[in-house]
Amino acid sequence: MNDDTFVPRSRSAAQTAVLGVVVPIPEPWSQLFVDWRAKVGDPQANSVPPHVTLLPPTEVPLADRPAIGDHLAEVAANHPPFDMHLSGTGTFAPVSAVVFVAVARGIGNCELIANDVRRGPLARSLSYPYHPHVTVAHDVPPDMLDLAYCGLADLSAEFRVEHFTEFEQTPDGAWVIAREYPLTGPPH
16 A cells, blocks of 8 residues: 555657656654665665655656646645654555654654645555555565564654655665645634
């Protein structure tokens, strides 16, 4: 149950880009999640920065990039900063071999922003219901899923979310920051 993994399709790199929109996880938590993904052998440990997904990897025409930037800026201007609390672990098993750290506070904020992001030039459906989380193990053996699940079960991380980030996937599968969008909307 994870829309976060983009499987490249045959596409013309000159005509399309693959974008994702996320709430990035700040330090010191970010490095902790990278270290755990590497510890359990997750192949995306060093290519996917720790995050809560707002828009899963989505192929878009390059010609739409200006409209997408305007759209994301408008979404950010309509949502205020918010507090996020990550706490404990969960899994999507048996639907998907994924272990994640749960969003305990900020779920509603993520849902509202994600719904707005997935409109206009980024309108798309999802394969699974939206469930904000931070993936810490994916595509690893069952014993490594268990290690991540138990090893991070007591985690508690709190931070302020003041922006979301648009990432673009490079031809080698890594993700690079395309733009950050400050949350400047009035309080809900």
